[in-house]
Amino acid sequence: MAHLPQMKIPATYMRGGTSKGVFFSLTDLPAAAQVAGAARDAILLRVIGSPDPYGKHTDGMGGATSSTSKTVILSKSTQADHDVDYLFGQVSIDKPFVDWSGNCGNLTAAVGSFAISNGLIDPSRVPENGTAIVRIWQANIHKTIIAHVPITNGEVQETGDFELDGVTFPAAEVQVEFLDPADGDGAMFPTGNVVDELNVPGVGTFKATMINAGIPTIFINAADIQYQGTELQDDINNDDKALAMFETIRAYGAVKMGLIKHIDEAVARQHTPKVAFVAPAANYISSSGKAVNTDDIDLVVRALSMGKLHHAMMGTAAVAIGTAAAIPGTLVNLAAGGGELSAVRFGHPSGTLRVGAQAALVQGQWQVKKAIMSRSARVLMEGKVSIPQ
CATH class of the missing domain: 3.10.310.10 (Diaminopimelate Epimerase; Chain A, domain 1)
Known part of the structure; x- marks a missing residue:
């Protein structure tokens, strides 16, 4: 033939x-x-x-x-x-x-x-x-x-x-x-709250900031899932139980954000939403061997993409980080020290990244005019x- x-x-x-x-x-x-x-x-x-x-x-x-x-x-x-x-x-x-x-x-x-x-x-x-x-x-x-x-x-x-x-x-x-x-008409928090209680059967109930900015992202506190926020890829990507936990969190978060109607639909929507966990600034050694010190950063963030911990940070997730940091009371904002923030430098597995955002409260809803970063x-x-x- x-x-x-x-x-x-x-x-x-x-x-x-x-x-x-x-x-x-x-x-x-x-x-x-x-x-x-x-x-x-x-x-x-x-x-x-x-x-x-x-x-x-x-x-x-x-x-x-x-x-x-x-x-x-x-x-x-x-x-x-x-x-x-x-x-x-x-x-x-x-x-x-x-x-x-x-x-x-x-x-x-x-x-x-x-x-x-x-x-x-x-x-x-x-x-x-x-x-x-x-x-x-x-x-x-x-x-x-x-x-x-x-x-x-x-x-x-x-x-x-x-x-x-x-x-x-x-x-x-x-x-x-x-x-x-922000997604849609500018209402970036699909639940109407900057922090929600997210119930994930088999995992637990914990605080979450769910935001549509750059890319739909679910932020949780590292401590609530027994992490430090300074983990590298091998700490998570070699742990099948951990990966399954994050995928379960992603599925239930996607339902609560209105992105899917049932958790079974998450398997056909791997790219969104993202799951990220945050913690206050801490010292750690990056994947390249570079020392990242608390003086260099405002917080640490780790994010998963397509079922694995990302080696650095997705650009769209960085937009979500900068946007959430600019809005008082989100988990990202609180991890960075709270208050009004126009820019943050965060630590990720490969090093650090700075992202800025301009946020304003308009008629009771948070809006962000733009987020900026260099690549x-x-x-x-x-x-x-x-x-x-």
């Missing part, structure tokens, strides 16, 4: 923040994959190498972690006053589905760079030298993001001396602004990705 030759699709492999993924221009995809549906998902699954029961992604471009099983589709924006439409697909490692329910804040840092280099931005908006302001429409969550992309001699400047914990080498700094990061991005490879037809 004859087999069809491989299909070759133009693609760029990029790092954005502490993640990396395969980037496509919408018009470069096969016609059937230029619209949402089974054909698009099947192609992206095969590009990444999922589902992989071995958990290695040996036969694909993925890295078998939540940070490296990512795909991005970009196109000229259909929205007024925007430059590029950004669609993010989180590819499951061991199951045959792509989760389109949320954004990737880390890869957002690479969107502007790709869009400029691939002709998706009006040339008049790109200076010969300076900073290009790229207006991004995040199509998954219907939000505006502004990327400040450095330009030298008319091209994206990727090299530099900006250091980001969780990334080995320095690069050029890309400042990213997440405008109105970096770099092209790793350009060309064509091959997949069997």
